[in-house]
Amino acid sequence: MQKLRQDSLALKIAVLPTLDCMPLFLAEANGMFQREGVDVRLVHYKAQMDQDTAFLNGRVEGLVTDLVRTEYLKLKGTPLDYISSTNLQWKLITNRAARIVRISQLEDKMIAVTRFSGTDFLVDYLLDSLKLKSKNVFRVQVNDVNVRMDMLRNGIMDALMLTEPMATEAHNMKHRQLFDSRDLNIQLGVIAFNPIVRQDTMRQRQMKAFVKAYNMACDSINIKGLNNYKTIISRYCHTDESTCDSLPTDIRYHHIVPPRDADVKQVSGWLKRTQNHYTNQNATK
Structure with missing residues (x-):
């Protein structure tokens, strides 16, 4: 009973094995949360949709994800509060066997995404910028980040949107990078919490320490x-030493700061247009 009570009082946060979660990994591994007097439990998932399910069912109070997923949850009636943006970034990687050297060559090719996520949003952006028809690019829903990497290793997928450290692993395998989301003036990474966290006195103290x-x-x-934290990266992101050694040296992390209104507005507008598109498509079937 005591263990159950301690678990219920802990601040539980859903994370993925990706580097946008690195401050959380370090804070847990080096006892920073404990020293600040807060019991934070990182709950590990391999897919954003599994994070969403845990959040909806109350198994976690917070999640590290992207604005498209959270705005989609809000559109479906799920209340949440934004605590901070993160440095989440994606790179478009094409399988070297597919011989795709330009984004325009994605027509009639398969690209792995999660529907209604940052990856889906960015693919639309790229296709629109080149005036390519979305229906001519086959988006394959692959939610598990590890499955995506296996599909790349085994030559099953033509292209993928990958974040770090998966993008670096793909680069080390000589696959081609055609796009980096850091080149756009939009920040999609986000940390969100259940609004109850802000309303409860105990949770407020936990959040301050967090x-x-x-x-x-x-x-x-x-x-x-x-590079100083290769052991932690390897443990939490399940990656090898060569990938850790090859990670970009310019990755920086910023303090807790809410996402920009312009980013939220852009994502919300895209979601509404996309929802309407799918609704109209289904109505004509």
């Missing part, structure tokens, strides 16, 4: 560099 520990972790990574 923010302090998170900011300390960001400072530590920025000062010492990701």
